[in-house]
Amino acid sequence: MKSEQKSSADLVKELLGGSVRAAARLITLVEQNDSKVPEIMRQIYPHSGNAYVIGFTGAPGAGKSTLVGKLAKLLDQKGKKVAIIAVDPSSPFTGGALLGDRIRMMEDVGVKKNVFIRSLGSRGEMGGLSEATYRVANVLDAFGKEYIFVETVGTGQAEVEVTKLADSVVVVLSPGMGDEIQTLKAGTMEIGDIVVLNKADQNGADAIASSLQTALHWAVKHDTWTPTLVKTIALKEEGIEELWEKIELHKDHLVNSGQLRIRREKRIRIEICKLMKDKILRYLNKFTGESPVFEQGIKEISIENKNPCQQSEVLLESFLSYLKQGGQG
Amino acid sequence: METKTKKRVLVTKSDQDAHEVSVRYLTQLLRDKGMEVIFTRYAIIDEVVKTAMEEDVDVIAMSFYSSGLMYDTTRLMELLKEQGLKDDIKVIIGGTISDQEKKELLQMGVDDVFMPGMGTLLDVVECVNC
Ligand SMILES: Nc1nc2c(ncn2[C@@H]2O[C@H](COP(=O)(O)OP(=O)(O)O)[C@@H](O)[C@H]2O)c(=O)[nH]1
Ligand SMILES: [Mg+2]
Numbered sequence: 001m002k003s004e005q006k007s008s009a010d011l012v013k014e015l016l017g018g019s020v021r022a023a024a025r026l027i028t029l030v031e032q033n034d035s036k037v038p039e040i041m042r043q044i045y046p047h048s049g050n051a052y053v054i055g056f057t058g059a060p061g062a063g064k065s066t067l068v069g070k071l072a073k074l075l076d077q078k079g080k081k082v083a084i085i086a087v088d089p090s091s092p093f094t095g096g097a098l099l100g101d102r103i104r105m106m107e108d109v110g111v112k113k114n115v116f117i118r119s120l121g122s123r124g125e126m127g128g129l130s131e132a133t134y135r136v137a138n139v140l141d142a143f144g145k146e147y148i149f150v151e152t153v154g155t156g157q158a159e160v161e162v163t164k165l166a167d168s169v170v171v172v173l174s175p176g177m178g179d180e181i182q183t184l185k186a187g188t189m190e191i192g193d194i195v196v197l198n199k200a201d202q203n204g205a206d207a208i209a210s211s212l213q214t215a216l217h218w219a220v221k222h223d224t225w226t227p228t229l230v231k232t233i234a235l236k237e238e239g240i241e242e243l244w245e246k247i248e249l250h251k252d253h254l255v256n257s258g259q260l261r262i263r264r265e266k267r268i269r270i271e272i273c274k275l276m277k278d279k280i281l282r283y284l285n286k287f288t289g290e291s292p293v294f295e296q297g298i299k300e301i302s303i304e305n306k307n308p309c310q311q312s313e314v315l316l317e318s319f320l321s322y323l324k325q326g327g328q329g
Numbered sequence: 330m331e332t333k334t335k336k337r338v339l340v341t342k343s344d345q346d347a348h349e350v351s352v353r354y355l356t357q358l359l360r361d362k363g364m365e366v367i368f369t370r371y372a373i374i375d376e377v378v379k380t381a382m383e384e385d386v387d388v389i390a391m392s393f394y395s396s397g398l399m400y401d402t403t404r405l406m407e408l409l410k411e412q413g414l415k416d417d418i419k420v421i422i423g424g425t426i427s428d429q430e431k432k433e434l435l436q437m438g439v440d441d442v443f444m445p446g447m448g449t450l451l452d453v454v455e456c457v458n459c
Contacts, residue, residue, distance in 0.1 A: 021412070024385040032334055095335060096360035099367045102380060111375045116383055121335070121365045 008036045012043040015143055020116065023143045027118055030135040038275070041135065044142035051083075051141035052251060055166030055192075057154035062172045063198040064151050066234040067243075069105035072115045074240055075147055083116040083145040084109075085136055087152045090121035097121030101151060116140065122152075134165055134271050164270055167263060168250045170243075174199040175208050193227055193250045196243060200231040225253050283327050284319065293318045336364045338457055339386045341377055343401065344370040348394035351423075351450065355390065358454045374401040378408040381418060388457050393424035399433070406437045421456055 008029070014022035026044075030037055056064045065086065072082045086101035099119035109115035118140075120133065137148050152162050154171065162169055171192035176199070195216065197209050209231055216227045228246050232239030254260035288294050297315045300306045340356050342349065356366045367384050371377050381389055391402070402422060409415045415438065422434055423443035431442045441456050 020382055021414075024383050028337075028385045090365075091360065091363075094361055094363040096363045097365045098356055098360050099365060099384075102367060102369050106369060106371070106376055106380075111373065111379050117380075118383055119365075119367050 008040045009043060012040065012142075015044070015139070016047060018144070023116065023139060024118070026139045027136050030139060031120065031132040033132060033278070037135065041138065044138060048138050048141035051137070051145050051148050052168075053137055053148045053150060053166045054247060055162035055169045056149060056151045056172055057162050057169065057192070058172035058174075058196075059177050060153055062154075062174045062177060063232075063234045064172045065101040065104035067172060067196065067198060067232060067240075068101075068149050068151050069108040070234055070237050070240045071244060072105070072149065073108040073113070074244060076109065076113050076115055081114065081144055081146045083140040083143070083148050084118070085133060085140070085148065085150045086117065086119045087122055087133060087150065088119065089153060090123050095121075095123065116143070116145065134267065134274075137165065164267060167254060167260060168193050168247055170194045170196055170247070172196045172198055173212075175202045175205045193225060194243070194246050195227055195229050196232055196239075197229060198232045198234050200239065201233045201236070205231065223257065223259050225250065225257075225259075280323075283323055286327055287319050287322050291318070291322060293322075336388070336458065337367065337384060337386045338364050338388045338390060339367045339369070339377070339381050339384060340390045340392075341369045341371055341380070342392045343395075343397050344372055345397065346393065346395045348392070348424075352392045355392075355450050355453060358450055359457060362454055362458060364458070374404045375408065377405060378412060378414070381409075382412060382414060386418060388419045388421060390421045390423065390453070390457060393422065393426065398422075398424065398426060398430060402434055402439065403437060406439065410438075419457075421453065423453060 006025070008026075011022045011026050011029075015026055026040060030040060034040075056068055058064055068084055068086075072084055075082045084105065086099065086105075088097055088099050088101065090097040099121065101119055102117055105117060109117065118136065120136065123132075133150065137150065140148050150162065150166060169192035171194070173195065174197070195212060197205060197212060199205065200209070209229065213229050216229055228249075230239055230243045230246050232243055234240070251260075254263065294315060297311055297318075301308050301311050338359055340352055340359070342352055352368075356368050359366045367380065367386065369376070369380055371380075377389065377391070380386075389405075391405075393401075405420070406415070409418060409420070419440045420438070421441045421443070422439050424445075426434070426442060426444050431444065434442050443453050443456075
């Protein structure tokens with residue numbers, strides 16, 4: 001057992017006081033979907049809303065972790081407070097995960113740097129993004145981080161997922177990834193706000209870059225922003241400054257056009273729906289687990305041969321009145 | 330829905346140490362047991378404490394097949410104590426370690442020591458998991 005007996009109020013107080021330990025513990029709690037989550041969120045919410053969230057997505061091996069590490073180093077040098085959330089897929093069978101993104105980052109954001117890195121397993125979420133990622137970002141926001149980078153493995157779907165979470169989305173490609181680039185060129189994929197062609201040191205990079213450039217003009221647009229292309233060599237720290245300039249331009253665009261608020265409202269909508277769903281499910285589990293009415297309903301199906309469909313309607317009515325009574329009776 | 334608590338383990342080794350086969354294998358075994366495994370190589374041992382703290386791990390498993398064992402472990406245990414993490418994190422060391430070194434490691438608060446020929450990696454997994 002860890003010294004996790006601390007109340008969430010104490011942990012939040014320590015978080016606001018700058019304790020890395022408290023931040024890490026709170027992240028674990030919100031990620032586990034602990035029953036304390038609503039309480040924690042209530043306490044940290046007044047202190048969040050200041051961070052700018054940037055999502056990085058793309059196929060494994062494109063260089064996302066390396067790139068994110070270099071960018072974090074640059075921002076740290078500029079005196080900005082940065083956190084990184086690195087999401088890797090969990091095994092659908094065992095729930096276990098190998099979280100290896102830190103390896104590419106530590107060199108750049110080692111002990112002396114003020115960059116907080118947290119690795120998460122996707123825990124079976126479709127888009128490679130754990131649902132809890134939103135809440136983890138909220139904790140880091142309340143912790144005072146100004147920029148939060150979220151790295152996720154892109155599987156087509158994940159790009160959409162990360163859009164829901166991030167203010168700016170950066171799609172990372174590399175010349176070796178023919179398929180991805182073909183889809184992008186075909187214009188069938190909703191793409192990021194910024195497209196990075198990393199590994200620009202590799203063969204064929206220039207040709208790919210120019211065809212990508214053309215493709216971007218035809219891309220599906222979210223608003224008046226035209227997605228921009230940046231070439232980088234993350235490994236040699238080339239193009240990082242330029243990438244940062246582009247991200248800042250996009251940020252300014254979102255702020256000035258009012259799009260930032262719209263994007264964030266989308267995010268809030270998702271989070272609220274999730275909270276409501278969680279609460280209903282919790283009550284439903286309680287109802288099916290302890291209500292004699294429910295037990296009786298099951299018996300009536302098995303013994304009296306009642307129709308399960310009809311019976312579920314009847315039980316749903318009982319559940320709704322059970323809900324109205326605050327989960328009693 | 331409640332999500333089950335997952336054990337989080339930091340598996341790490343010095344970047345000076347070329348022997349990586351067994352740690353790689355260990356990370357896979359741990360993952361297959363349903364754990365979340367953070368794998369790193371460190372340049373200085375202080376990084377391990379930063380990582381363990383940020384990742385909120387339950388266990389640190391370190392491997393030594395070349396020099397640095399006593400120096401790194403001593404420093405690690407010191408830092409863990411300093412940060413108040415000592416009681417919350419289990420420390421397991423594996424590699425080419427003498428009996429004398431093992432005794433000293435246990436004395437400084439390492440929870441378990443594994444040497445070659447002393448059982449298999451599955452015993453290590455067992456130890457991490459309990
Ligand atoms: N040639 C080349 N290799 C790179 C570059 N950036 C990253 N890499 C390498 O690509 C591999 C995958 O990088 P990583 O950051 O882990 O990719 P991720 O899976 O997208 O996070 C590593 O071996 C990196 O060293 C680059 O600009 N050029
Ligand atoms: Mg990565």
